Amino acid sequence: MIVEIGHFALILAMFAALAQSCAGLIGGQRADYRFYTFTKRATDITFVGAAIALIALIHAYLTSDFSVKNVVENSHSLKPLIYKIAGSWGNHEGSMLLWALVGAGFATFLSHSKEELAWTLKSRALGVQGLIVALVIAYVVFASNPFVRLPNPPFQGNDLNPLLQDPALAAHPPFLYLGYVGMSLVYSLAIAGLLDGKVDAVWARIIRPWALASWMFLTIGILLGAYWAYYELGWGGWWFWDPVENASFMPWLLGTALLHSAIVTEKRGALAAWTVLLAILAFSLSLLGTFLVRSGVLTSVHAFALDPKRGVWILLILALFTGGGLLLYGLRASVMNSDKGMFAPVSRETALVLNNLFLVVATLTILVGTLYPLLGEAIYGRAISVGAPYFNAVFTPLMSIILVFLPLASFFSWKRSKITTHAKKLIPALIIAIIGGLVVAFIAKNKPMSAVGVTLGVWLILGALSEFLQKAGLGKSNDVVKRAFALRPMYWGMFIAHLGVGVFVIGAVVETSFQKEQTFAIGIGETVQFEGRKITLDKIASLEGPNFYSDAAQISVNDGKKTIILNPARRYYPAAKMPTTEVDRKANLFGELYMALGEPNSESGASKWVLRVYFNPFIGWIFGGYFLIALGGFLSMADRGLRVAAPKASGDIAKAAS
Amino acid sequence: MKKLIASIIMLFGLVATSAFAQSLEQKQLDPKQNERYNNLAQEIRCVVCQSEPVATSSAKIAADMRDVIKEHILKGESDNQIRKYFANHYGEYVLLRPQLGATTIALWAAPFILLLMGGAVILLLMGKLKSTPETIPPESIPTEEDAEALAALKELEEK
Numbered sequence: 001m002i003v004e005i006g007h008f009a010l011i012l013a014m015f016a017a018l019a020q021s022c023a024g025l026i027g028g029q030r031a032d033y034r035f036y037t038f039t040k041r042a043t044d045i046t047f048v049g050a051a052i053a054l055i056a057l058i059h060a061y062l063t064s065d066f067s068v069k070n071v072v073e074n075s076h077s078l079k080p081l082i083y084k085i086a087g088s089w090g091n092h093e094g095s096m097l098l099w100a101l102v103g104a105g106f107a108t109f110l111s112h113s114k115e116e117l118a119w120t121l122k123s124r125a126l127g128v129q130g131l132i133v134a135l136v137i138a139y140v141v142f143a144s145n146p147f148v149r150l151p152n153p154p155f156q157g158n159d160l161n162p163l164l165q166d167p168a169l170a171a172h173p174p175f176l177y178l179g180y181v182g183m184s185l186v187y188s189l190a191i192a193g194l195l196d197g198k199v200d201a202v203w204a205r206i207i208r209p210w211a212l213a214s215w216m217f218l219t220i221g222i223l224l225g226a227y228w229a230y231y232e233l234g235w236g237g238w239w240f241w242d243p244v245e246n247a248s249f250m251p252w253l254l255g256t257a258l259l260h261s262a263i264v265t266e267k268r269g270a271l272a273a274w275t276v277l278l279a280i281l282a283f284s285l286s287l288l289g290t291f292l293v294r295s296g297v298l299t300s301v302h303a304f305a306l307d308p309k310r311g312v313w314i315l316l317i318l319a320l321f322t323g324g325g326l327l328l329y330g331l332r333a334s335v336m337n338s339d340k341g342m343f344a345p346v347s348r349e350t351a352l353v354l355n356n357l358f359l360v361v362a363t364l365t366i367l368v369g370t371l372y373p374l375l376g377e378a379i380y381g382r383a384i385s386v387g388a389p390y391f392n393a394v395f396t397p398l399m400s401i402i403l404v405f406l407p408l409a410s411f412f413s414w415k416r417s418k419i420t421t422h423a424k425k426l427i428p429a430l431i432i433a434i435i436g437g438l439v440v441a442f443i444a445k446n447k448p449m450s451a452v453g454v455t456l457g458v459w460l461i462l463g464a465l466s467e468f469l470q471k472a473g474l475g476k477s478n479d480v481v482k483r484a485f486a487l488r489p490m491y492w493g494m495f496i497a498h499l500g501v502g503v504f505v506i507g508a509v510v511e512t513s514f515q516k517e518q519t520f521a522i523g524i525g526e527t528v529q530f531e532g533r534k535i536t537l538d539k540i541a542s543l544e545g546p547n548f549y550s551d552a553a554q555i556s557v558n559d560g561k562k563t564i565i566l567n568p569a570r571r572y573y574p575a576a577k578m579p580t581t582e583v584d585r586k587a588n589l590f591g592e593l594y595m596a597l598g599e600p601n602s603e604s605g606a607s608k609w610v611l612r613v614y615f616n617p618f619i620g621w622i623f624g625g626y627f628l629i630a631l632g633g634f635l636s637m638a639d640r641g642l643r644v645a646a647p648k649a650s651g652d653i654a655k656a657a658s
Numbered sequence: 659m660k661k662l663i664a665s666i667i668m669l670f671g672l673v674a675t676s677a678f679a680q681s682l683e684q685k686q687l688d689p690k691q692n693e694r695y696n697n698l699a700q701e702i703r704c705v706v707c708q709s710e711p712v713a714t715s716s717a718k719i720a721a722d723m724r725d726v727i728k729e730h731i732l733k734g735e736s737d738n739q740i741r742k743y744f745a746n747h748y749g750e751y752v753l754l755r756p757q758l759g760a761t762t763i764a765l766w767a768a769p770f771i772l773l774l775m776g777g778a779v780i781l782l783l784m785g786k787l788k789s790t791p792e793t794i795p796p797e798s799i800p801t802e803e804d805a806e807a808l809a810a811l812k813e814l815e816e817k
Binding site (some may be wrong): 235237243245345350353354357358362364365368369372373375376382383386387388389390394398443516598 | 696700701703710711714716748749751752753754756761762764765766768769772773776777780786802
């Protein structure tokens with residue numbers, strides 16, 4: 001019964017979203033406030049309907065209602081509670097339902113936000129968002145319905161893919177979708193701006209918090225995914241350039257470009273057309289990501305649900321919003337007055353334009369690489385693989401170039417700047433960075449690239465610090481620390497995010513260059529040597545979990561001073577008929593010892609276990625750096641000055657001008 | 659029942675990776691060769707997996723392919739000879755880092771072309787900026803129209 005209520009609520013939400021869409025667009029077009037009021041109510045109904053639908057689905061999972069096909073395919077009565085909840089969105093149908101709910105939620109948020117933005121713009125944005133949500137719900141209802149019942153319900157479910165039964169991955173889809181779908185609201189606001197005929201500084205200020213929020217959620221979603229890959233897949237790696245990873249990374253890169261160009265539009269009224277284009281493309285790439293993941297056109301280790309028929313649906317939605325958006329963009333080019341804010345070749349504007357150039361080129365390169373196997377098949381009739389080695393070879397240099405200039409560019413002032421005056425302030429940072437690089441070059445003589453990478457990382461960290469301290473009045477005031485804390489959250493956000501980039505670079509370079517890996521076949525009671533440590537397999541215990549069996553090893557590691565115990569394990573999930581690797585890790589200041597237990601093997605008589613041992617230096621810096629980037633986004637978002645719209649803006653500008 | 663399952667696990671383990679264990683003895687490779695081996699194992703695709711390199715795959719064929727890489731390194735072949743060997747044997751799709759050729763020139767040229775195109779557009783626009791007289795105006799201020807509309811709205815919302 002509850003399942004049917006959910007199903008009904010979802011269909012209701014679809015019609016409410018359609019009504020929201022029509023009323024919102026008409027209200028904006030005719031400047032009729034009654035339609036606007038109507039669309040706001042419809043937005044609430046859409047949201048409540050979609051929420052009831054998801055709650056009903058979660059209820060079916062919690063009660064292990066095996067008359068629902070989706071529950072049978074993805075759950076098991078013995079599955080732990082948290083994965084019953086997370087399982088409802090850990091599968092294709094449920095995840096698309098979550099997509100719709102988040103989309104409706106963003107619309108509701110916009111509808112109720114107290115921001116003083118033009119109501120015609122808001123009305124149109126709600127209209128566009130309503131259309132997006134309506135189509136996604138239609139897709140869920142007609143092509144991927146999670147509420148389908150089975151005529152002959154089985155007694156037990158097939159269980160969720162055990163790899164997905166993990167805390168980080170339970171939280172991964174909601175965050176990722178908050179990011180993807182947040183981009184849909186930025187898109188809606190961009191289209192509304194085009195329809196409204198006003199794409200200017202005020203508009204940029206309106207979209208900025210939404211762009212920041214979705215970008216931050218996307219950052220966290222990607223971070224959780226990478227962290228999960230690191231400890232769950234058991235290969236010590238954290239980024240594989242898998243098509244699905246690329247699908248989330250491309251909107252992230254464009255989102256990063258969008259955040260930077262929106263600053264120029266907001267502060268200087270320039271680049272408005274470019275910012276709108278980025279908003280359209282960022283959402284298009286989010287949709288493309290969904291299409292690539294769900295249609296199965298690209299095989300991927302992460303593709304959990306593949307169905308070509310669904311691909312056609314998503315492709316149609318993608319074509320409608322990308323094509324429609326770009327068409328409108330072309331038609332309304334005249335409303336985007338780009339030459340409002342002039343700037344000199346050396347200025348903060350130019351620096352941000354170059355930042356955008358490289359970020360967009362990097363994004364498109366990843367897009368080409370991701371789609372090239374399809375093109376190769378279609379054009380040349382040859383199967384071509386494009387894997388991690390290609391992406392590393394092209395992406396790293398592109399990013400390195402823009403990162404080298406980041407610290408200097410962050411000093412530039414608007415309109416017109418001088419390189420020499422600012423370069424002086426960075427001399428200490430540059431000297432320390434070079435010393436750091438030389439130290440690494442001395443330690444690791446055969447790895448010159450690691451020295452270059454560390455120099456870049458230190459340069460970024462100290463560059464961000466120099467710029468921040470400068471803002472706090474270094475050299476002018478004795479109270480730098482106090483003044484730093486008084487700085488607006490926005491500046492803290494920029495500092496922390498750029499600092500995070502540097503931390504990440506150092507982590508990534510050191511980890512890739514100096515990772516140690518060795519595979520052993522080890523019997524119980526035997527000892528092997530790894531990087532100056534004695535590793536002994538004490539015992540293997542057979543344990544039983546709620547929905548799995550496990551072989552847990554007890555391994556003592558002696559580094560000459562003290563002994564620590566690690567317990568890597570292998571699990572077998574009988575319902576899903578899948579084994580998983582449960583690694584165990586022990587971190588110290590310099591890195592992390594990482595162990596994955598392989599399969600037993602008794603070929604040579606005595607039974608031996610395969611044990612893969614890694615030492616991953618500075619791995620914490622990779623995830624920590626990425627976390628700092630997300631934290632920077634959060635701090636910027638917390639800045640009230642960003643959220644209060646136009647009237648405050650003109651006040652600020654007046655102050656700045658005087 | 660439990661015993662049965664345990665034996666299934668054992669069986670699964672044996673089938674899946676008995677070959678994996680064979681590739682354990684990497685001792686014959688000196689450190690430099692070992693580094694080449696690790697790099698090549700990342701570049702060669704496991705032919706039964708979904709875009710996974712042989713380095714991380716636990717499929718039997720991946721283990722065999724790793725052994726082939728090792729053999730060829732021990733024979734003294736260069737990295738390129740080994741790549742060619744795999745491309746000839748399994749088709750060029752086995753290379754995760756596609757070799758530069760007629761079918762992949764567009765792939766490798768893409769970043770350069772995109773960068774050149776973007777750079778050219780920016781230079782053109784910048785050139786336009788330079789040619790304009792030094793009238794870089796103060797700040798962009800929301801137009802009066804905007805301000806009026808916003809004030810009107812605020813009133814509406816408050817009502």
